[in-house]
Amino acid sequence: MGWLTAGEGYEVALVEGRVAARATVGRAAGRQLKSLPKGLKDHPEVDRLRRLAQWLDRHATACVAQVDSWMVSSLPVPTELVARVWPDEAWQAALRDLVVVGDDPDEVGFLRDATDAGELRVVNLDGETVRLSPSTVTLPHPVLLPDLEDLREFAAELGVVQRVEQIHRATWTRPTEQAPNATQVSDFSGGRFASRFGLAARATALGYRVSGGYATCQVRDGGLITEASVWIGEPYWDGDTETGALSFSGQDGRSLRLSEVGPVAWSEGMRMAAALYAGRQVEEGRSA
Structure with missing residues (x-):
């Protein structure tokens, strides 16, 4: 979003999720100010940007919650849907670098991009960027990933940071020996x-x-x-x-x-x- 005129001599914009101002006249013209001038705090444009920032925060939270739900349930997600929401920064932040699996169980990698044509680009465990075009893609729960430790090590090498906790999610495996009727x-x-x-x-x-x-x-x-x-x-x-x-x-x-x-x-x-x-x-x- 660009800078919007707000009052005489100022412009405002959302910068890293916060309302920022810059002067348009004088020696400080074009320079972002450290804080909002007192006269702008109740300006309609500032209020509108604050409400937009709040909506964007809620949207980002909702995207993370939805992707987390897909991952915990290991539900197949239409690749076309992933491609459609990818341009949205909030969706992209929630999806980027999650481990995905295509049609072939061996098609495993970190999601890096999705194109308009419905093609996914992932980095596999060999460090190669490969292209996948399955009809659906799965974001597996980590307990279902046989190569979880390898994925964790490779993620550390790549500097992967996941918004949705997946590969570093705490997991437990059910003991093989239990009382038959234990509940x-x-x-x-x-x-x-x-x-x-x-x-x-x-x-x-x-x-x-x-x-x-x-x-x-x-x-x-x-x-x-x-x-x-x-x-x-x-x-x-x-x-x-x-x-x-x-x-x-x-x-x-x-x-x-x-x-x-x-x-x-x-x-x-x-x-x-x-x-x-x-x-x-x-x-x-x-x-x-």
Whole structure:
């Protein structure tokens, strides 16, 4: 966006998400000012730019949330859609450098560009830029990436920074040996908090839903929707509380045995439980 006339002797514009001003007359003409002049703070053009900046922030947040949803669910995304939204800076920032997979499972690489013709350009593990034109592309959850450690090492060499946490996302693999009828995981139980309100607020701040006495997250795993739940205390209890066990249920509400939980749902459920537990009170002298 270019500079807009605002009052006598000034122009304003959005610069790095903030309203900036520059003089159009005098010795400082053409030079960006360190702060907005007092007379411009209530100018209509300044107010309009502030509202635009707020909308752009919300848009960028929504793009990241949508791409994160695609990645967590490992949903096939039409390549044409990726190409269509790519010119939008917010979408491009959310998508750029994510690991994508084309029609062939071996077509894996970091997304660097998308053309109007629906062609994707990715950097593979050999360091080569290759062109892919699949009808759909998948942004896999990291627990599904067999070459995750190689991708992490290569990302460090490339200086890759992902807006959507993918390859450096904390992951957990379901143990192969479990009691046949086990339905709960207690690894992150017993994390004490000063109040149930504080624990619920932490869950919400981390992006999880609070329903009744539980913090929950829904995950689409292999075409099935699984809900992971961690007990956080009675809703109207105002005293201290502790994190409870992690459990899983299917789309029909049926409690699942741990052996029935898919790899993505397991990893995301454990990630939620660990993140809640990390905010617990720690006795003085002990490591957090």
